[in-house]
Amino acid sequence: MSGDMALGIGGVGKTCRSKYKQAEKFRNRISGLRPRFAGFQTPPRGFITNRGRPPLRNRCWAPFLKIRCCPRPPVRSMRRAAAFRSDHAYRRRLLGALAVVLALGVALVRWWPAPSPRAPDGPFGERSADRIQINEVQPTAQAREQTPPPPAPAPPKVVPNNVVIEDKIEFGTSALAVDVPGDDDQLRDGTTDTPRAARTPDTNARLFRAVQPDYPTAAREASVQARVRVAVQVSETGRVTGATVLKRWQLPDEGRARPVARLDHGLEKAALVAARRSRFRPAQQNGQPVASQTTLTFEFGTSE
Numbered sequence: 255m256s257g258d259m260a261l262g263i264g265g266v267g268k269t270c271r272s273k274y275k276q277a278e279k280f281r282n283r284i285s286g287l288r289p290r291f292a293g294f295q296t297p298p299r300g301f302i303t304n305r306g307r308p309p310l311r312n313r314c315w316a317p318f319l320k321i322r323c324c325p326r327p328p329v330r331s332m333r334r335a336a337a338f339r340s341d342h343a344y345r346r347r348l349l350g351a352l353a354v355v356l357a358l359g360v361a362l363v364r365w366w367p368a369p370s371p372r373a374p375d376g377p378f379g380e381r382s383a384d385r386i387q388i389n390e391v392q393p394t395a396q397a398r399e400q401t402p403p404p405p406a407p408a409p410p411k412v413v414p415n416n417v418v419i420e421d422k423i424e425f426g427t428s429a430l431a432v433d434v435p436g437d438d439d440q441l442r443d444g445t446t447d448t449p450r451a452a453r454t455p456d457t458n459a460r461l462f463r464a465v466q467p468d469y470p471t472a473a474r475e476a477s478v479q480a481r482v483r484v485a486v487q488v489s490e491t492g493r494v495t496g497a498t499v500l501k502r503w504q505l506p507d508e509g510r511a512r513p514v515a516r517l518d519h520g521l522e523k524a525a526l527v528a529a530r531r532s533r534f535r536p537a538q539q540n541g542q543p544v545a546s547q548t549t550l551t552f553e554f555g556t557s558e
Contacts, residue, residue: 458546467554470520
């Protein structure tokens with residue numbers, strides 16, 4: 255029994271060794287075939303991997319080995335690889351086309367013929383073929399005009415002492431104008447021996463900005479109606495340098511103005527303040543601004 259078992263075990267060992275040798279021979283043949291398919295991007299049809307599940311006709315032609323030789327990627331990976339290759343090729347073609355278009359554009363801009371100048375239309379657009387040459391003349395310093403020297407004075411004439419020179423003197427009939435003092439009785443009224451005053455300006459001062467006086471509360475409550483005339487001194491700049499009250503009138507209800515010596519309720523002060531705040535255009539004399547004097551009249555309570 256033990257002998258049979260040994261015989262059986264020995265036969266199995268021989269069988270395993272023979273199959274192992276056959277597998278080694280097949281592997282050697284496959285390793286010799288691999289360099290022939292090294293240039294292919296994808297393995298040939300029929301060589302699959304252990305992960306794939308191809309039909310029976312695509313299995314290896316050595317079924318007794320129960321192995322699959324040359325690896326083959328799955329269908330999904332092959333599709334992705336093909337899509338990547340097509341996308342990569344499209345990008346390369348697109349970049350090449352853009353480079354060609356850019357080169358053509360640069361060439362057209364560089365070697366495009368320049369437009370010839372067009373003559374303007376019309377009868378005045380024709381240009382003559384004659385050329386006009388302009389010579390620049392350098393300015394030269396003009397020679398200073400030399401004034402001739404004054405003539406030399408004539409030498410005095412020598413007259414002998416024994417010769418008498420007779421000069422004829424002619425007396426005219428015209429008389430000199432002499433100021434004759436006038437008669438005192440013929441002087442006009444109003445003339446005195448005092449010096450004259452300064453001349454009046456050519457144009458008087460004109461009011462530039464009028465200021466309305468404030469109507470005092472006390473005068474408003476008493477319903478006082480009055481008129482005040484103020485004399486103002488205007489400077490060369492148009493400002494008021496002085497103001498004085500000349501006349502005062504009180505306006506009763508009858509409507510006839512009555513002159514008074516004094517106005518109460520602060521009316522005179524309000525008139526002077528308004529006069530000093532006014533501005534004038536100065537008077538003109540010989541085109542120059544001069545100081546002058548003028549008058550302003552203010553009324554209180556007439557508009558209410």
